[in-house]
Amino acid sequence: MSELVLVRHAQASFGEADYDRLSPLGHEQAARLGAALALQGFAPDRVFLGGQRRHRETLEGMAPALGLDPERAVVHEGLNEFDAQALLEARFPGGLSEEQRRDRRTYFRILRETVIAWQKDEIDNPPESFSAFTARVLAARDAMVAASDAAGGPVLAVSSGGAISRLLADALSAPAEQMILLQLQMKNCAVSRLVGGSDARYLHAFNETPHLRERADARLLTYA
Template sequence: MAELIVIRHGQASFGADNYDRLSPAGHEQSRLAGAMLRARGWVPDRIVVGSLVRQMETLRSMGYDNPEIHAGFNEYDFHNLLHTRYEGEVPNLVMGDRKTHFRTLRETIFEWQDGGLAGASESWIDFTTRIEDALTTATRDGAERVLVVSSGGVIGQTVASVVGAPPKMMMTLNLQVKNTSMSKIIFSGKKRFLHEFNATPHLDSPEFAEMLTYS
């Protein structure tokens, strides 16, 4: 059976005017992830990345190029969802305090999943549908090892879908996904099986303990 490794992007710039860029730590996390795959002799036959800057920067810092780009692997637009919930007036604490931000985001995603936030740029159904389309494209015939660089929400939904978990499990998984973690899915045609979730072998040593991040 073929292997799909989905990697979350490296640490982005939380709280900055432009979140969609890697921090210096994010570039180093990505470099280490790429070095780990090469050390293991894991060579992808197909590389697919979302169109967000932080995703593409992660792939480049991993040492890979010439990917296919599929916007289905892009993260949900959390800025848009929060602005929709708060009618354009998101409290400063929500955007500036990490703990408050993620607690509020969790509540917002649950409302979105339940059919709320009607004015958002993307519905929950559209989000899950485009992920499935992206996964179908990435795992089409012709490759035995597929590398994808994506984001936490997409990975959370992918894993929840593969194991048949209820929708709200997506956010529980989303908030666990570490930067540059690797989740492995074994696939054959339309069949998919979770083999590994949220692994960071490239950071699993005292030397790199401080490199573990979640946003």
């Protein structure tokens, strides 16, 4: 039976010109998650990650405690996030206002509505069709399942909320719009797990935070 351990990247740089890098808090989250998983005795047989900087920096933070070499990880572009900024620009050619981009509640409400419109093919000239996004994410899943089956042990994957949520929604046979609803609940460095055989995957865990063990850890609880 294959086991996929899916980790959402640590806190990136929301609101900054370059989102695709971890914040100082994100680096701390990644190191804490690696240590927490090591205490559980977690030892992946294969490691995958997306091709984005925040994925690699998260893995690099986790790696020392887990005894992993990030350079040996398999980079699979199917684990990359959909391009939210380009998708919003396709829906709003004039772009969002500075206030809309800076206010998290407003931004994520607009993002939710935009993703649902994208899934319904209601946005002209998106950077990537929803069907293409789904195909590449599921291709990454199939590659990881094959690696888990071959190795006989769990596969660790570091990815993003949208890609992971698409995998979870597929495992649940949920409507497409469930993807963004799962995504907006997903914490930074949250751990979700899929288990199953060659013909089916099942949700075994969702949005776990083993690195948050005490009340004092509340500062490490972030969503963006």
